[in-house]
Amino acid sequence: MKANAADRLLRSEERRSGRPEMTYDEDEDDILSADADSLLVQGARKMQSVMLGWHYRSLYETLISYSNHAFYDASLLTIPDRSIHHKEKVPIVSQLPEDAPQFANALFDRSISYHFMQHGQYVKRSNTGEAAYIAELVRELLRRGAKESIGIVAFSQEQQHAIENALDALADKDKVFSLLLEEAQERTDDDQFTGLFIKNLENVQGDERDIIILSICYAPDKRGKMAMNFGPINKKGGEKRLNVIFSRARKHMAVVTSIRHTQITNEYNAGANYFRRFLHYAENVSAGHMQQARQILDGLLPQKFQHKQRAGEDVIRQQVRQQLEQRGFTVAEQVGQSGFRCSLAVKLSPDDDAYTLSIIIDDENYYANPDVIEQYYQRPALLENAGWRTITVFAKDWLHQPQRVMDAILKKLQHIREEAPKAPAAPQSLFPEATPSPVAATGAYDALTFRRFTQTGRFWEVATDGAKLIVRSGKNGAKGQVQVKTFPGAQAALAGMEKLAEDKVKEGWEEVV
Numbered sequence: 001m002k003a004n005a006a007d008r009l010l011r012s013e014e015r016r017s018g019r020p021e022m023t024y025d026e027d028e029d030d031i032l033s034a035d036a037d038s039l040l041v042q043g044a045r046k047m048q049s050v051m052l053g054w055h056y057r058s059l060y061e062t063l064i065s066y067s068n069h070a071f072y073d074a075s076l077l078t079i080p081d082r083s084i085h086h087k088e089k090v091p092i093v094s095q096l097p098e099d100a101p102q103f104a105n106a107l108f109d110r111s112i113s114y115h116f117m118q119h120g121q122y123v124k125r126s127n128t129g130e131a132a133y134i135a136e137l138v139r140e141l142l143r144r145g146a147k148e149s150i151g152i153v154a155f156s157q158e159q160q161h162a163i164e165n166a167l168d169a170l171a172d173k174d175k176v177f178s179l180l181l182e183e184a185q186e187r188t189d190d191d192q193f194t195g196l197f198i199k200n201l202e203n204v205q206g207d208e209r210d211i212i213i214l215s216i217c218y219a220p221d222k223r224g225k226m227a228m229n230f231g232p233i234n235k236k237g238g239e240k241r242l243n244v245i246f247s248r249a250r251k252h253m254a255v256v257t258s259i260r261h262t263q264i265t266n267e268y269n270a271g272a273n274y275f276r277r278f279l280h281y282a283e284n285v286s287a288g289h290m291q292q293a294r295q296i297l298d299g300l301l302p303q304k305f306q307h308k309q310r311a312g313e314d315v316i317r318q319q320v321r322q323q324l325e326q327r328g329f330t331v332a333e334q335v336g337q338s339g340f341r342c343s344l345a346v347k348l349s350p351d352d353d354a355y356t357l358s359i360i361i362d363d364e365n366y367y368a369n370p371d372v373i374e375q376y377y378q379r380p381a382l383l384e385n386a387g388w389r390t391i392t393v394f395a396k397d398w399l400h401q402p403q404r405v406m407d408a409i410l411k412k413l414q415h416i417r418e419e420a421p422k423a424p425a426a427p428q429s430l431f432p433e434a435t436p437s438p439v440a441a442t443g444a445y446d447a448l449t450f451r452r453f454t455q456t457g458r459f460w461e462v463a464t465d466g467a468k469l470i471v472r473s474g475k476n477g478a479k480g481q482v483q484v485k486t487f488p489g490a491q492a493a494l495a496g497m498e499k500l501a502e503d504k505v506k507e508g509w510e511e512v513v
Helices: 039-046 062-071 097-108 128-143 157-173 175-185 238-246 270-287 290-300 315-326 364-368 372-385 395-400 402-418 490-506
Strands: 092-094 112-117 150-154 197-200 209-215 249-257 330-335 342-347 357-361 389-393 451-455 458-465 468-475 481-486 510-512
Touching (some): 062 238, 062 290, 097 249, 128 209, 175 468, 238 270, 357 372, 389 395
Parallel strands (some): 092 112, 112 249, 209 249
Antiparallel strands (some): 330 342, 451 510
């Protein structure tokens, strides 16, 4: 019997994340192989593999569906969204960074918001226009007292620094924002660090936040020329890094970009091709064009989603739908973006922004699942936990007593109408709250010797501990943030420290001797 849903949660994502290359001297009988790029890959070769079965992070399946189809062969099961994503949304087009506050509402009214900057430029591996827009957006979110935790992810280290500088510049001019930013950066919930972070695709593995703001960064240069050099994404295995960066959000993702998908033309490169398709998918989800988004997902796995016609497979579903629609209900078929779908989803009122009732019909897919506990208990329970109300219609019952089955469905709908309070449209946590990835406490590395740099009331310091590179940064007198990156060896970590220190000096930071 296959592992149940809870067991399958234990498998790490790192196999698809792309990690620094590791080499070893080995004989044929050695456990470790010299050509594997991580210990997880080593283990997969020597030990039995159990595939992750359920996605547990994102509360909207649109946030994970692209990664699921592009990198997991659509094998992850996600909970169908109650929220209606296919309503037409106004495109988000910005002329200036100062436009960001007016688009803050758009971040919350859709799972993925696509913020297109018309005049962004890519200069010296950074995009200061996007950085300034993100700083303005963060200020607006903090001014409003947004309860959601925030993470910012850039496609390069240079863009990460550009965003840090933009936030610092805004904080220097706005003392109220400075205090709000410091509070957000040092935030903890239930004794776990959930502060605002700014990272890049090389060091964001394992992090998650309610809101992820993604800076695409790439754009035409000052001459209007668009280079097809996307850094690590262009390299072999670059798509693995995309998987990490695309799957950090729990509630909302804001994609801040100066390009559209059509501007990426080197589709022969695997990483660039996945990058292009993600931008296309994100823009369609943001606009409410879910049919086009579905086509992009299916296009990632064309063989898997070729529909095989079977005589009579849709008859019962269509009959139930027709009877409900005759009674004034709004009904949709096959709601969901993974292998777990609601046969029918019903809205109590045509004006509702969310479905209420999930009807599961025991079709061929229903009996294809060998895990009886998952099929009969866990799936309905997960739907209920996500705000759905559920009922199962068995084909034999409908064929023999259709009126009795319809009466049961109508009784369920009437009971839902009488419920109070009304179930929220936004899904609740689908599984018990996952423990956030541990973040090093500020004092955990106090015994190390740090190289310290300062600039206009802020500090930045770096040290190594064997193969680990530790960076601490923040405002003078504050705890600040700690980031840790592991290199293949101690020498590589030292070289990384020297490179970062040189960059800080070039940026005008002064080293404290």
